[in-house]
Amino acid sequence: MRIVQAGAGDVRRLAPLFDAYRVFYRQPSDPDAAAAFLEKRLSRGESTVFAAEDDTAFVGFVQLYPSYDSIMLGARWTLYDLFVSPAHRGRGVGRMLMERATQLARETDAVGLILSTATDNLVGQRLYESCGYVRDDAFYYYNLTFPEAGV
Helix, strand or coil, X not given: CEEEEECHHHHHHHHHHHHHHHHHCCCCCCHHHHHHHHHHHHHCXXXXXXXXXXXXXXXXXXXXXXXXXXXXXXXXXXXXXXXXCHHHCCCCHHHHHHHHHHHXXXXXXXXXXXXXXXXXXXXXXXXXXXCCCCCCCCCCCCCCCCCCCCC
């Protein structure tokens, strides 16, 4: 198993995993839209994706977005997506992807990483906490969604 940085040329291989990730979060499957979203982010340099690759296919990925932290006065990475195919879970793939994300943050002199996850994603929460992430109890997060916008 190796971790590689994915580019726009890898979208066809990444899209099935990205679509499965979205389905995990109760979105309807839409492989074409998943591929279009990834292609746009990667071709524009708007995100960084690392993929876990075995001998034949991508089996997991992590997608990060650059952002800034006004309080800490520095760059911060938002770890927005992490997914490992069900057949490869429990083998340390998620941890390898998380470690690569941490390495990116250190390489870019970021003040840290931030992520959010579903309250019922207990497996993910255990992984994040075992990697040193601390659940924030000091802030509430709010969303304002525009369903008509996309990709």
